Amino acid sequence: MPYAELTITVPKSVWISELSRAYPETRFRVLAATANTASGVARIEILGDDADTICAEFREYDSVTDLTVFDTEAGTTRVQVETTVPLLLTSLQDSGVPLEMPFEVVDGQMTLEATLPQETLSELGETLDDFGIQYTVERIRQEPESDSLLTERQEWVLDEAIERGYYDTPRRTTLVDLADELGVAKSTCSEILHRAEGRVLKEYRDDDAPSEVVASSS
Template sequence: MPYAELTITVPESVWISEVSGAHPETTFRVLAATANAATGVARIEIDGNEAAAVCDEIRSYDAVTDLTVLGTGEAACRVQIETTVPLLLSSLQDSGVPIEMPIEVRDGELRLELTVPSETLSSLGETLDRLGIAYTVERIQQDVESDPLLTDRQRWVIEEAIDRGYYDTPRRTTLVDLADDLDVAKSTCSEILHRAEERVLKDYLADERSVPAGTTAPSD
């Protein structure tokens, strides 16, 4: 199946376009989301020094019916937002695109990574064109292995973590240093590593559990 990377310009009618444009140094990291034609709910991490002020601005939008703060940190907070205009999310879902979280919005743009059948990718393009949503295909690779264990981004972060000694004992680098080296937020780096580790471990254990009874497992 094709693998594609898209940069989508969030429509101005969607509140996050204006808010992220007004705070270009702030990253809006969507951790989970669901939507139908009328409403949407998203759990978002707002990462930046103006997180509290950003929350107040979001509450002022008529389309935002509720904002609940779930947790706060030094320069970030996690919120759950309910909205009546889930245009972008519903359009992705209507195209049959499985959305792998987290996805990030920054300065009015959403970065999306997809591994989907060609017809689904075409359907997404047709949906975005029909709705007048601008997008750029940053990369497309055709012969991607069907149902890969890791996404390209997850593989890249894992390989960099291994090369830099993150998994060594003792560790030769910290999560903070690794995130700085890769130019991503610490929380993003942690989330990508966690999801990649989850997939690798579950795949490994699935193989181990499939070993026929009576077979001796190798020792450490």
């Protein structure tokens, strides 16, 4: 299947486009999101020093019906935003593209990377055109059979767990806190970690196993 990398220009009518253009040094990392034709909900990390001002401006948009601030630390603020204009998410869902989380919006643009059947890739271009969303195809290549031990989502969750101290002794974060920080359900986080740990341990065991000795008779 072909691997595609697209730079998508978020329409100016979408609040996150306008805010990211107004604060081009700030990164808006979307950790989780869901949408239908009428509304959408997104868990977002605001990475920058203007989070308080940005949150205040969030609330000024008519299309933003609710904003909840979960926690704030140096340079990072996590919020949940409910909106009545989920244009970008709706267009991607309509094309059948599974949107990998997290993704970032910076200065009005986001990069979409996906390995898709050619038919789905074509439908994505048609859907973006129908919605009037501008995009640039940066790269398309035929993706070889993947030899990666973990999926991208497993790598992301496992890396975040390590970075946040989930595997430290004593632990610096709990499974509940880790799941909340990543914007996923506790059961989902647990399952992803369990599968990733299983693959890593099995790979370690296979690599550590002694070579088989084959006896021969003369």
